[in-house]
Amino acid sequence: MRQSSVRSGKAEGMPYSLSRWTDLPAAKWEWFEQQLAQGWMVAFDPRTAFPSKWSLAVEDVLGLVFWTRQPQNLIKHAELLKPYPLVIHMTATGWHEVEKGAPGINESIGVMWRLIEAFGADRIEWRFSPVPIVQDTVTRFEVLAASFAKMGLKRVYVAFLQDNDLMRDDRTEAARRDILRAMARRSHGLDLRLCREDTTLNDPGLHLPPNLRYGVCEDGKRFPREVPDGAVEDCGCALSVDPFTINESCTMGCRYCYAADQSLAPRKRNTTLMVTR
Numbered sequence: 124m125r126q127s128s129v130r131s132g133k134a135e136g137m138p139y140s141l142s143r144w145t146d147l148p149a150a151k152w153e154w155f156e157q158q159l160a161q162g163w164m165v166a167f168d169p170r171t172a173f174p175s176k177w178s179l180a181v182e183d184v185l186g187l188v189f190w191t192r193q194p195q196n197l198i199k200h201a202e203l204l205k206p207y208p209l210v211i212h213m214t215a216t217g218w219h220e221v222e223k224g225a226p227g228i229n230e231s232i233g234v235m236w237r238l239i240e241a242f243g244a245d246r247i248e249w250r251f252s253p254v255p256i257v258q259d260t261v262t263r264f265e266v267l268a269a270s271f272a273k274m275g276l277k278r279v280y281v282a283f284l285q286d287n288d289l290m291r292d293d294r295t296e297a298a299r300r301d302i303l304r305a306m307a308r309r310s311h312g313l314d315l316r317l318c319r320e321d322t323t324l325n326d327p328g329l330h331l332p333p334n335l336r337y338g339v340c341e342d343g344k345r346f347p348r349e350v351p352d353g354a355v356e357d358c359g360c361a362l363s364v365d366p367f368t369i370n371e372s373c374t375m376g377c378r379y380c381y382a383a384d385q386s387l388a389p390r391k392r393n394t395t396l397m398v399t400r
Contacts, residue, residue: 129163129176131183132364136348138186138341139166139177140363147367149193149224152200158366159203166366177364181206186346188212188363190250192225194238201241208346212248212280213238215271217263218255221290228263232270244275248340251306252318253284256292260302265309278314280340281306283321299323307332316340320358 132139141147147155158164163176178184187209189197194213197204215231216222226234239247249271251264268279283299284292294302300323307315316338317324324337343361355361 129178129183130168131178133183133185133349136185137169138188138343138346138361138363139164139184140188140341140365141190142365142367143190144365144367146191146193148189148191148196151367152196156200156203164366166364167368168364169362184208185348186210186343188341190214192222194234198234198237198241205242209242210246210248210341210345211238211242212250212340214250214252215267216251216253216255217267218253218257220255220257228266231267235271236274239274239276247276249276249279249313250282250340251279252282253292254281254299254302256284256294261305261309264306265311268306268309268311268313272311272313276313278316278338279310280316280318280338282318283323296323300329303335304332307335310334314338318358 141155142151145151155164159179162180163178165174166177167174184207187204187207189209189211191197191211192214194211197211213235215226215228215235217228217231219225219227225231235247235249249267251267254260255263257263271279281303283294284290303315303317303323313334315335317336319337319339321337324331324335339359341360341363342355343363
């Protein structure tokens with residue numbers, strides 16, 4: 124039975140995000156296995172920013188939301204995770220020039236196939252994010268889209284690079300719109316959903332393909348709540364309990380990462396060592 128000092132994501136109507144600030148399946152999987160074994164984890168309440176113990180008992184978990192470029196540990200441990208309501212957002216862009224250790228196009232296709240085989244297409248989302256800064260961006264996208272559509276995926280979430288102190292994206296909004304239109308035409312039936320925080324499609328006079336519009340990566344509505352829907356972030360994503368913060372020190376060392384801006388978090392620390400009293 125769950126201890127009274129341990130909070131329930133299901134009771135409070137919030138999924139667990141694993142994780143925005145580090146690629147947990149790739150960088151923190153051993154830590155997460157330990158948390159599952161003990162039945163709870165220390166994570167932050169997005170409404171207060173305070174850490175608490177949150178139950179990992181299946182009956183207490185509203186949903187697990189994984190964000191990863193490297194889901195091999197999820198595939199390997201699928202039987203451990205299958206009892207949980209979950210969704211896996213897999214990033215696949217083919218941008219091997221900057222995504223250190225991430226699978227290339229052909230490897231991504233193979234990994235996605237194994238991921239869908241393990242969990243089912245309805246529990247998988249594809250992220251083409253950030254849109255690579257290369258000449259053959261649309262070609263890379265189409266190769267992936269053609270394969271993923273055949274696997275049963277229905278949509279792809281797209282975002283352009285968020286400028287930070289490691290890398291900048293100097294493409295104009297007009298250039299971005301041209302890229303998005305071309306991707307929509309060559310998406311093999313997939314719907315494109317651009318992050319709502321992006322301004323690229325804000326011009327009301329634009330004539331856009333019907334499969335291209337703004338969207339929300341994870342509004343949480345896939346997880347039925349026992350309480351009314353809670354607050355959402357500015358982008359529309361559901362507020363989620365997260366074991367990590369912007370100060371988390373990810374071990375992947377990618378050349379580009381939206382969470383790696385040292386000007387935002389100059390003193391990185393390993394928050395997996397935190398305890399609550």
